[in-house]
Amino acid sequence: MKSILLNKTSTSHQQSFIIHPKIYPQAYSLWHHHKEYEILYIVKHSGTVYVGDKIFPYESGTLMLFCANLPHMFVPKLNSENDFDDGVEDAYVLHFSIEVINKIIGYIPEFQPLNQLFNDWKRGMIFRNVNKNKEILAIMKEIAEENDFSRMTHFFELLNLLKNNKDFEFIANPGFVNSVNLPKGRLEKVYEYSINNFNDSTICLENIAESVNMNKAAFCRYFKKITNKTYFEFLNEIRIGYACKILIEEENKNITDVAFLSGFNNMSNFNRQFKIIMGQSPSAYLKSRKF
Numbered sequence: 001m002k003s004i005l006l007n008k009t010s011t012s013h014q015q016s017f018i019i020h021p022k023i024y025p026q027a028y029s030l031w032h033h034h035k036e037y038e039i040l041y042i043v044k045h046s047g048t049v050y051v052g053d054k055i056f057p058y059e060s061g062t063l064m065l066f067c068a069n070l071p072h073m074f075v076p077k078l079n080s081e082n083d084f085d086d087g088v089e090d091a092y093v094l095h096f097s098i099e100v101i102n103k104i105i106g107y108i109p110e111f112q113p114l115n116q117l118f119n120d121w122k123r124g125m126i127f128r129n130v131n132k133n134k135e136i137l138a139i140m141k142e143i144a145e146e147n148d149f150s151r152m153t154h155f156f157e158l159l160n161l162l163k164n165n166k167d168f169e170f171i172a173n174p175g176f177v178n179s180v181n182l183p184k185g186r187l188e189k190v191y192e193y194s195i196n197n198f199n200d201s202t203i204c205l206e207n208i209a210e211s212v213n214m215n216k217a218a219f220c221r222y223f224k225k226i227t228n229k230t231y232f233e234f235l236n237e238i239r240i241g242y243a244c245k246i247l248i249e250e251e252n253k254n255i256t257d258v259a260f261l262s263g264f265n266n267m268s269n270f271n272r273q274f275k276i277i278m279g280q281s282p283s284a285y286l287k288s289r290k291f
Contacts, residue, residue, distance in 0.1 A: 006034045017096030017155065019144050021089030031073040036095040037121060038066040039158070041137045043089050047076035048245055051124050052172030053191070053234060055241040057248050061130035063137075065162070067122045068098060070172060077249075092140045096155075111156075117163040124171030132165055173237060174228065186212040187226060198238045201265040205231060239263045240277045243270070247286050255282045 017036075021043075031050065046059040051072040058064075058074070066072055076090075098118065105111040127133055139158045143151050189212050197203060208231060209219035223231050243262040246253055253261070259270035259282075274282050 006030075006032045017094060017100075019092070019094040019140060021092050021144065031071055033069050033071040034095070035068050035097070037068055037098050037101075037118075039094040039136075039140070039162075040064045040066070041092045041133065041140060043091055043137075045076040045090060047074060048249075049074050050195070052177065053194075053238055053241075054171050054173075055238065055245055056126075057245050058126075061128075061133055063127040063133040064171070065121050065125040067124065067177075070124055070177070072124075092137060092144070094140060094143070114159055114163055117159065120168075120170070123174065123177050125168045126171055127165060127168045129165075129167045132167060135161060173234075186214070186222070190223070190231075194235055194238060198235060198242065199261060199263040201260075201263050203235065203263070235263075236273045237277055240274055243274065243282070244278070244285065247282065255286070258282070
């Protein structure tokens with residue numbers, strides 16, 4: 001599943017960013033990245049989102065921020081074959097060049113606090129408070145309907161709301177984010193293999209190392225140096241992310257089923273890894289997610 005580079009930049013030199021509602025089911029199923037930063041508000045539908053090294057559910061009212069080159073993909077849960085045919089936008093999407101915004105911030109001292117927001121943005125951010133997110137959507141709609149100077153004033157109003165909203169979760173792990181701007185090659189192959197095969201409980205270091213033409217010891221040193229974690233720490237984070245998705249979305253699956261579907265071959269290791277990564281047991285997590 002190689003990440004495709006998409007060109008999101010407006011061809012016009014009269015705009016600093018582009019924003020528009022989206023109705024395009026084909027884009028949901030494309031594992032892609034782009035050079036622009038992105039603000040995405042989900043208007044309708046629920047499903048599964050793949051971002052960097054994480055897999056988790058999304059629903060209408062969810063707001064997400066993606067930095068440049070952070071790969072992502074959405075797989076909606078369709079209730080009927082006509083779900084995409086009602087003429088209502090699926091999402092509002094805003095793309096902008098961080099280089100342009102950094103130049104503006106650099107010249108205006110009052111904008112300096114935005115640097116912390118953009119630093120957090122590098123890991124991807126998800127906001128689930130629907131009421132707060134509606135404020136962001138309202139501004140995004142205003143930006144989409146306006147032009148010239150008023151677009152920029154509303155854009156920085158939007159950034160200020162995001163800066164002051166602390167009700168968010170980081171998405172990708174720091175190790176993954178640190179690697180996205182490295183030259184593509186070995187690490188990309190490792191990520192692709194892991195995303196496609198994480199639920200195979202027989203994955204071993206020898207096979208991973210062989211797939212990138214390295215011996216086991218050299219691969220372990222290489223992966224740890226770049227990501228600051230072992231390969232199996234990385235793999236378990238993907239597996240637990242998938243386990244959380246199943247626990248939330250598929251009520252007919254018990255915790256034992258979820259463990260094996262996620263690539264674990266025994267319950268004790270699944271429970272241990274789940275608590276290390278999520279800070280609570282699978283049963284406690286499931287209980288906390290039932291509204």
